[in-house]
Amino acid sequence: MKLRQKGTAVTHHDIIPATPAEALRTDRGEGPVLLFAPNVLQAMARRFQDGFDGLVTYAVKANDAEDVITNLSSAGIRAFDVASPAEMAAVRRIVPDAVLHYNNPVRTVREIEAGMAAGVASWAVDSQAEFAKIAARVPAEGTEIAVRFKLPVPGAAYDFGEKFGATPQEAGELLRAVAAAGFIPAMTFHPGTQCPDGAAWAAYIEAAARIADAAGVRLARLNVGGGFPARRMDADAAALEAIFDTIGASLHAAFATPPALVCEPGRAMVAECQALLSRVKAVRASGAVFLDDGVYGGLAEHLVMGVSDRIRVLDPAGRPRSGAPVPRTVFGPSCDSLDRLPGDVPLPADTAEGDAVIFLGMGAYGLVTSTRFNGYGALRQLTVHDLTM
Ligand SMILES: Cc1ncc(COP(=O)(O)O)c(C=O)c1O
Known part of the structure; x- marks a missing residue:
């Protein structure tokens, strides 16, 4: 944790996590989070x-x-x-x-x-x-x-x-x-x-x-x-x-x-000032992954822009998953079958339930286009000092 440096950033929080991994370890809330630097x-x-x-x-x-x-x-x-x-x-x-x-x-x-x-x-x-x-x-x-x-x-x-x-x-x-x-x-x-x-x-x-x-x-x-x-x-x-x-x-x-x-x-x-931290709700035997956010939430733009490879997977303690990338179907949390990221998304072979999947460069057109479809899509915001990972 770092104290806010006066004059360098304006935020509602006085003490903020240094990194996404630290935010993950200390966050006790439910649902996806926009990490804001x-x-x-x-x-x-x-x-x-x-x-x-x-x-x-x-x-x-x-x-x-x-x-x-x-x-x-x-x-x-x-x-x-x-x-x-x-x-x-x-x-x-x-x-x-x-x-x-x-x-x-x-x-x-x-x-x-x-x-x-x-x-x-x-x-x-x-x-x-x-x-x-x-x-x-x-x-x-x-x-x-x-x-x-x-x-x-x-x-x-x-x-x-x-x-x-x-x-x-x-x-x-x-x-x-x-x-x-x-x-x-x-x-x-x-x-x-x-x-x-x-x-x-x-x-x-x-x-x-x-x-x-x-x-x-x-x-x-x-x-x-x-x-x-x-x-x-x-x-x-x-x-x-x-x-x-x-x-x-x-x-x-x-x-x-x-x-x-x-x-x-x-x-x-x-774009660069926010990363979207979502968590894995389930991994199916097929390898398909269910996240707690999807195309009706903060990932809406993936449908028109395609999937980026700027994705990091951390275990619940904030350590990077190191398995070889495996192409996976990635679903969002709603009951709608369209709620799926386009194409296959490469995620580490050891990705498991409870992991954090962090999408970098998500500050544009995510928060503003997210809906509350099926009761999902509410994005919390946490301020961090740094998003490099
Ligand atoms: C008039 C106008 N200006 C600026 C923008 C911002 O564009 P961009 O996010 O591609 O920089 C838009 C996007 O819709 C726009 O319609």
């Missing part, structure tokens, strides 16, 4: 702020836990990408002077009114109809509107272009309308989540410059979205700095007068 989160926030040449905002949708927002704010993040009035309220409660960017491009009139009441500074739009709804209600002076556009650029784990984004031609028309109405003109895009290749950002930045130039509008800002990759496999290292460099170089190559940059990472900001 504030130091890791603050280090990632600093990595973005040091490496990205613009305003770093955080996409709250990836993880809206109070400790996450608090620690990001302590690490200097003051602007947040919010998708709904509930996210605005959650951020304002914790960071009263936060700058809010409301970048969900489809909103009801009530949601627009909530955004105004919350003092939203920047709004993304991708159609004339949505722009008209905002323009009729939000005073133009001092308000930024970012036109979101899409390109057929591959590379991400999944693409958002089917749902959001104007075509380049529509984006040019929208940009002219935004500028003519007196709003601060900006553009934005999202290359798709878990995008490992800077070339996607380069293609979007070049297109943004072409669109703005053809529309005759000088952009105040260019928001290059989220999509930055998290570490998926043990063998990977997320090459964030290479992407930051590509973004900077593309901006200066594409624009004679470069707009200010904004980014809004979700996944890459929070």
